[in-house]
């Protein structure tokens with residue numbers, strides 16, 4: 001019989017340092033405090049769309065086996081960074097043109 005309180009990632013018993021994955025709904029080791037050494041079997045980040053802290057276990061993040069989720073997040077971050085860079089370039093170009101005109 002499988003006990004409930006084991007990590008979905010490493011299959012070891014969970015401690016109080018744990019979190020629930022937003023993608024698969026399973027619990028995994030996660031250090032809730034930085035001053036206490038604890039195991040991290042996943043990650044947490046702020047989701048731009050829902051403006052909330054979301055958790056992801058290493059399985060869903062593709063750190064153990066190939067998964068589509070990690071690529072989806074990476075692509076979105078890249079698009080955002082590119083858009084910011086483009087906006088900055090455009091503003092600089094407009095300012096340069098303004099200097100030439102005056």
Ligand SMILES: [Zn+2]
Nearest residue numbers: 007010029041
């Ligand atoms: Zn674990």
Ligand SMILES: [Zn+2]
Nearest residue numbers: 021024057060
């Ligand atoms: Zn998961």
